[in-house]
Amino acid sequence: MSSRVDTTIASWRAAGESRDAELAATCLAQEVQVISPLTARFRFQGRAQASEMLSAAFEVIDTIRFHTELGDESARALFYYGRCRKEEFEEAQLLRFNADGLIEELTLFGRPLPGVTAVMAAIGPVMLRRRQQPILARMIQAATAPLALLTRTGEKRLVPLADPNRPAPKGNPGSAS
Template structure:
């Protein structure tokens, strides 16, 4: 089991930033421009944890090199069920250097976009409180 999955399943959002490379890139299912840096991506992951209920990983796949992982999940946003996949790419130190999230169906992605938009001011404040993050906008 990938450590990212283990931390998410434990509900240990504080452990997630320690699994991220300093220059991690997050590719959002709802935003075109990537988010970069451990502080910002860690804050985004905390925001996601606040809006997704009953997140369960249902399948995990890895390439033979162990650098690429696909973690398929189900979750709820209010009454809306979503299915998705976290695609992780790790660096030589085993830290996540890229996290790409895909979500379906479209109605679930819209619900996620709306829920995350409501969180984004708090996400930016959390990232900026780190002292190393720059505003995303």
């Protein structure tokens, strides 16, 4: 027998994988709060704000494939692989439910940093343009583009240098000889 939470989760997963913001909104409680992985400065509060954010996210995230689900009737954790532009990422979603089985709190976590910054650089400008704030959208885009570039470049060129499985160069002080 399926519970209300199971029904909500099935719809939520289908909405994410098909990038259907309207279907995702039906899974949200009116008083939902969304806690972003990108900022602690504000939360998306209420179904309207959360729906606006999901619509923008589904515009810039071009692939979502859920792979793991854990939890019970009060809270579930969902994990998916995604892609934003050319950057792949993984997101964890902590969902808390109200008595009707709808999502009343959604906390998002993401990794690796290049994927998260790609989402950050893409989603803000989309949301601001939809709110008829094109100048602010360009400012946010200009401010986040260098961070996305630096994390992408660092991931490809610098981070591999810290790989603990990478052989140390011969004659390097501090390396085992």
